Each structure stands twice: as structure tokens, then as C-alpha cells.
Amino acid sequence: MPIATINPATGELLKNFEPHNDTEIGAKLDLAQQAFEKYRMTSFPERSRWMEKAADILEQEKADFAKLMTLEMGKTYKSAIAEVEKCAWVCRYYAEHAAEFLADVYVETDATKSFVKYQPLGIVLAVMPWNFPFWQVFRFVAPALMAGNVGLLKHASNVPQCALAIEDIIQRAGFPEGVFQTLLIPGAKVADLISDERIKAATLTGSEPAGISLATACGKQIKKTVLELGGSDPFIVLESADLETAVAVATTARMLNNGQSCIAAKRFIIQEAIADKFEKLLLEKYHALKIGDPMQPETDIGPLATPDILQDLDQQVQTSVNSGGKVLTGGKPLGDRPGNFYPPTIITDLSPDSAIAKEEFFGPVALLFRVPNIDEAIKLANATPFGLGASAWTTNSQQQQRLVNEIEAGAVFINGMVKSDPRLPFGGIKRSGYGRELGIQGIHEFVNVKTVWVK
Template sequence: MAFESVNPYSGRRLHRFVAFSWVKAERILGQARRAASGWAATPLPDRAAVLRRAAALLRERQDELARLLALEMGKPLRDGRAEAQKCAACCEYYADHGAAFLADEAVPTDAGRSYVRHAPLGVVLAVMPWNFPFWQAVRFAAPALIAGNVALLKPAPNVPQCALALERIWHDAGLPPAAFRTLFIEVDLVEKLIADHRVAAVTLTGSEAAGAAVAAAAGRALKKTVLELGGSDPFIVLADADLTLAARTAAQARMLNSGQSCIAAKRFIVERPVQAEFVRLLKGHLQALRYGDPLAETTDYGPLARPDLADKLSAQVADSVARGARVALAGGQPQPGATRFDPTILTNVRRGQRAYAEELFGPVALVLTARDAAHAVLLANDSDFGLGAAVWTRDAARGEAIGRQLECGAVFVNGLVKSMSELPFGGVKRSGYGRELGRAGILEFVNQQAVWVAPAARPGLARAE
């Protein structure tokens, strides 16, 4: 496997990196393991200072980082800058809250003193995808590093320069070089690393197949894992919703990152009385978006990251239409092998269609008809996935009550579903397990060690033998 930058808009190869041998990967692992004890012993305020410097560098270099995102995976410049800024905010969040999250927790027992302390595990291996190359790496790295762990990043093969740019930021921020390293390794070496006793835990964001492979390897090695996998998020629109706001947000939710997001809204479950109007509004918003070169400031959405991704999406749409789905907005690829994929709306989406059961990782909005709110909940939960969900209604209390019935890791009432530093992020069912972000994210990769200290002996109670 070669790690290769290819501009998805122009098709031009930019740079090629040779995959690491096991000898090189093992050497980097050894360096990381040796660095782990020193970083764990670094006072927490000093670790926090590194995160704050990393945040400053992310903001300072946001234009450079956005350009890399545009070149390697097709993200428009303004979205790339927003990703860099989000990463900076995440670093600052853990710098600000790490001490409180990691503080000893007193627990009353029969001891003189008992508490839970939070100790780092050591080397955390991260297998990360291409769609948010900075954000998905930072949201694992910031909590792991503030907790005293060290990190090894295995990036997706098509975003190697993004991975190296992030590595430079951590090093320039003052992190010991061996405490964050990029590994250009093939899949077989991932399994070999997981089996190595010096790797303490593994986190992966990616496909179901990749998650299953990593979980199996980690299971054999008895390693802790966190998996954030696919999603087919429901976006429920009840008859009393503010349709204007719901449709505008729906377009934004579906077109985020050209639709290439696990947590993007994908299934729009709309009560029958308002479905036609909702589709009309959604169609208008999607048609107004401008396709173009991701390096142009006027571009609203760019290409998909690779031709094979667009080809797969086309096949999913074609199969669904052949099985009864109707095209309300005809977009798609101009021809097979193209990375351009224009927004598409499918209605009459039902069981037996690929669109109903599979994740469509691109700008295709699926509209399902709900008879009422109870039926909407049934449709939302009739999925193998359970990452995020949105509920739209003018009655917020009703929306919250419906949200409690949904099988997913996050529910947003009258809002755009998103990952954010303050809240735990992750899914259920085939969307994975474990949590990133929030306090839960920092606790995934620490040893929650129970400490029990005997009561002090009381004078006069000692008895001579």
C-alpha cells in the first residue's frame, strides 16, 4: 500500500510516501513506549500548556491546513479553516478541564481514606479516516495526551500530508517527538502493532469492516478499544415543525463535507402532511449550492474524496431506484469514475432498497414517509446504525420525549447534529462503542484505579502478643 496524495478535483497525484516496514514501525513504537513514562510524569499544568500552544498553532496555520484538506480530500477552504478552528477549541477545552476530569474522586467506604485515581495507560494507537483528517485525530489525541498517554496515528492512505502537518504541530507545541508519531503502515502491520504488548489501547474511526477487524485483533490481545463507525442518522420532521428552518438545516446537515460524514443526517423521516413542502424547500436549498474547485472561496461543495466512493454511491442510488425509490432531485455523477457527485433526493425509500438499509456516504438525501410521530420513531430505529439523530417540532418537550425513544448516541432537538468537545460522542449498534470527547472521552484511556487506605490505629487498642 502506498500513502498517496491525489487531488480529487483535478486527479493529479501530488505526493507519494512509501509504507513503513515493520522494522521502522517497531522502532517508532519502542520510542513511544520509552517516552510514555516521561510524559506521564510531566506535571498536568505543563501538559496543558502544550495543548494550549497546539491550539495557537492550529489557528495560526489554519490557511495552510485548509489548503492541505482541499488538495488531499476535496474539502472547501472555508470548511477546512473551520475544522482547524474546531481542533484548536478542543485542545483548549481539555487544557482547561483536564485537571478537573482527572482529579482523584473520594469514595466513602470502610477505609480511613478511599478514592479513585486516573492513571494513563501508555501507548494509544489510533486508526483514523480521511474525511476529517485533523478533527478526528485531535479529538482522540487531546484527551489522551492531557491524561498522560502517548499517541501513534495511522492515517488513511489518501491524507498523508495532513497527518504529517498535525504531527508537526504537536512537536512544535513542545510535545516530546516520540509522544505523537505518524505511522504509514499497511493493514497487516496494524494487527501486528495491536498484538504488541507495548500498545495499551486502540481507537478507530472508520467503516464497519475496519472496526470489526480492529476489534477482533484487539480482542485476541485483550486490549481496550473505542470504535466510532458508520451512521445513517435519522432527521425526524414532525407536522408542527418550523419547516423553513428544518429544511435549511437539513440541507446543511446532508451536505456537510460533501455528505461524507458519519454523523451527517441521511434519512429524513417526515410526517405525511408536510412531506411535499419539506421536499420542495430542501430541493431549493440543495440546488442553490455551488460545486467547484475546493481551493476557490466561492465553492460550497467539492468532489468526493475518491472515484470509487462516487461509483459505489451511484450503484446504491441506481439499485434503490430500480426497487421503487423515486428521484425528486437528480444529481449524481456526470459519468462513472468521476469524483463529482451533485446533490440527489430520493423519496419512497422503503425496505428492500439499499438506500433503506445501507449508509450512503455522500450527498444523497433519503426521504421516508411517517404516518405519525410513533411511526417516525419506528422508522428511525429500524436501522443497524445508531450514531446521531435529530427531532424537529415546535414543542421542545415533545421533541425531547421522542428523542429518549431513539436508539442512538446523541439526540439534537431542533438543531444540527454535531460532535462537540463538551459532550460525549459515539454510537450504539453497528455504529460502534465507547465514547470520545467530554469527560467520558478522557476516561476511556485511563486506568481508573481504586485506592483503599486502612484507618489509622487508635491509641490504646494495640495488644501485646
């Protein structure tokens, strides 16, 4: 596949990149290993100073980085600005807390002293997606580098300029040469990289097939992995919910990033007693959304990232209709303009037992289901191979407790939208992956948890 910047709003080819050849890849691996031998000995104050500088660069140049994201993958410029600001936040968070998170933990035993020590593993390969081209990388970079590891990035092939910009940020922040490098390579090269003994672990955010491929390659080499894969997150609204607020958040939660988010609300599970009103209000919200040039501040919905994504999403919508679903609004690509535009779409009357109802829709398409009570809501929420996040709306405390305890997901948000936060662990269960990013749990994923016993 070509490594190129193609504007998804216009289809225009902006820039081509020559993939790194085997010699160049080998040189980057050599440099990364040499960098690790020295970098692992640096102090937390040194790493924190560099990480804070990276945050400064992100904040000072956020307009340029946001424009780059919008040009390469089509997210609205205003959401791209927010993404850069969040990257600065995660850098500052780990700059401040890494020493505390990785401090020796003393344990009383029969030894004179015994404690747990956290030490870096070495080179960690990060295989990252296009949908949040800065955030996905920085939520890996901040904890991994603060722990003393070094990183190699294999980014999605449609965001090469974002990948190179991130490498440049790390270098300008003062981190030693080779601590973080971008590899412009196709996905087919990943398995070969994993087989190199210098790479000690890998992390991937992406599709199920990509996760399976990476985990298989790492399993053969007995190397640690963290996977954050797809999601078909439920958005449950029960009778006692604040309906107006729930509908407003439901619109944002589905349309985030033009609908291209693993943790976007995708299946709306509404109690029968309020379903008609919810549907009416949601339709009004969808009809008010403005589709257009993602660089313009008034735009709510930009293009999908690639023509293939547009085609796949439309095929899923047509399959839903053929399976008994009813389209309330949208349902067809916008053919009156260039670019990969798909309108906000609502589908009802789809049987939750149909195969298509269990798939992930990666675009601005909402599936609406009606249930009589909380029991059926939880049952339907869990009737998916995924388990990333869930949002549930009720003011009843007993119902809240049941939803927290019984929904099968890595995160449950009550009366709020599912989102990632540097202070909280993020990840899924079932086919949404394993391991955690962010929080103290995230920085512990790629370290040697060493037991020390002295007498």
C-alpha cells in the same frame, strides 16, 4: 495500497510516500515506549502549556492546514478552515479541564481514606479516517495526551500529508519526542501492531469492516477499544416544526463535508401533512447549491474523496432506483469535468423495508420518507442497524420528550443539527460502535480507573 496525495478535484497525483518498513515501525514503537515512561510523570500544567501551544500553531497556520486538507480529500476550503479552528478549541478545552476531570475522587468507606485515581495506560493506537483528517485526530490527541498517554497514528492512506503535519504540530508545540508519532503504513499492518504488548489500547473511527477487524485483533489480545463507526442518521420533521429553518438545516446537515460524514443527516422522515412543502423547499435548496473547485469561497459542494467512493455511491443510487426509488434531482456522476464529483441527489418512494434503505450513503444523497405520525417516525428512525445520531424537529414538548426517550442513538438533537462538541460525549450504539470521545467521558476511556484503599 499506495500512500499518496491525489487531488480529488482533478485526479492529479501530487506526492508519493514510501510506507514505513518493519524496522522503522519497531523504532517508533521503542521511542513511544521510552517517551511514555517519562511523559507519564509530567504535570498537568506542563501538558496544558504544550497543548495550548498546539492550539496556537493551529490558529496561526490554519490557512496552510486547511489547504492541505482540501488538496488531499476535497472538502471545501471554508469548511477546512472551520475544522482547524475546532481542533484548536478541543486542545484548549482539555488543556483547561483535564486536571479537573482526572483529579482523585474521594469516597467514604471503612478505610482511613479511599479514593479513585486515574492513571494513563501507555501507548494508544489511533486508526483514523480521511473525512475529517485533522478533527478526528485532535479529538483523540487532546484527551489522550492530557491524560498522560502517548499516541501512534495510523491515518487513512489518502491523507499522508495531513498525518505528518499533525505530528509536526505536536512536536513544535513542545511535547517530548516520541509522545505522538505518525505511522505511514497500510491497514493490513494494524493487526500486527495490536499484537505488540507495548500498545495498550486502540481507537478507530471508520467503517464497520474496519471496526470489526480492529476489535477482533484487540479482543484476541484483551485490549481496550473505542469504536466510532458508520451512521444512517434520521432527520425527523413533524407537523409543528419551523419548516423553513428545518429545511435550511436539513440541506447543511446532508451536504456537510460533501456528504461524507458519519453524523450527516441521511434519512429524512417527514410527517405527511407537511411532506409536499418540505420536498419542494428542499429541492429549491439543492438546486441552489454550487458545485465546483473546493478552494473557491463560493463553492458549496466539492468532490468526493476517491473514485471508489464515487463509484460505490452511484451504485447505491442505481440500486435504489431498481428497488422502486424515484430520483427527484441528481442521481448520476458529473462526467463533464475531471475529479470525483457527484451532484446533490434526492430519492423518494423507496420502501423503508428494502435492504438499500438501511445502508449508509456516504455522499450528497438524501433519502426522503413520509410517515403519518410520530409513532411511525420513531419506528422508522430506529429501523436501521446504526445508532449514531438523530435530529428531530417539533415545537411540541411532549413529542420532544418521546423523541429523546425513544430514538435509539448516541445523540439526539431537538430542533438542531447533530454535531460534535468538546464539552459533550460523542459516540454511538448498535453497529455505530461503542465507547465515547470528548467530554469528561472521553478522557476517561483510556485511563486506569484505580481504586485506592488506605487504613
